[in-house]
Amino acid sequence: MVQPVTVEIAKGEMLTRVGLRSLLEACPDVTVVGEATDASSAIEVGLRIRPRVLIIDVQADPADAIAIIAAFHTRLPETQVIVLGTNLTDELIFGSVSAGAVGILLRDCDPQDLVDAVRAVSAGHAAIAPYPARRLVDWLVGIDVDRARQAEALLARLCDREREVLERMAQGLSNVEIARALYMSEGAVKAHISHILSKLGCTNRVQAVTLLRDSRLPH
DSSP states (O other): OOOOEEEEEEOSOHHHHHHHHHHHHTSTTEEEEEEESSHHHHHHHHHHHOOSEEEEEEOSOHHHHHHHHHHHHHHOTTOEEEEEESSOOHHHHHHHHHHTOOEEEETTSOHHHHHHHHHHHHTTOOEEOHHHHHHHHHHHHHOOHHHHHHHHHHHTTSOHHHHHHHHHHHTTOOHHHHHHHHTOOHHHHHHHHHHHHHHHTOSSHHHHHHHHHHTTSOO
């Protein structure tokens, strides 16, 4: 007998979580094994239950969602992530995929589309709605040598320690986790992040991590 696909739902509103659970558990080959209301609990629940699929519903600022995706990709690489959102901005689309998401759907998609996406990503495929898929194609077509070289030149401004901190940021680690990994105080980590953002001309962590990923594009 084939084991059902295990799913974790990360969403603040209880009614939405209940609706998603009801939809998915109506399918005999899918079972919801955990729910989370915020970023920290999503990772804690994930580490405990190790779901095959994580569905994360993005309400507003995509930065927290992207951090969760990166953390799952690093610490639970076997978990496949699907993003649901109403406003699929370029930041959310590119940031989610760069962080490791393999599914992006509109929140008001057909319920069957979500079920099909869970099955698809569980089987190792991608499940991306037409609009974000087109934006990703446009982005890939636009990749050029100058973009990678410009990112590389910016990153050359960082000292070795700042580069280490940035690498941990790209893994989705929190300040506390970075401090623990690099044997530093949390205050020192915050200072390094401030210097990193200043040197790179970034206003937030997502932009800095995106530059790091851009520097690794073929060139």
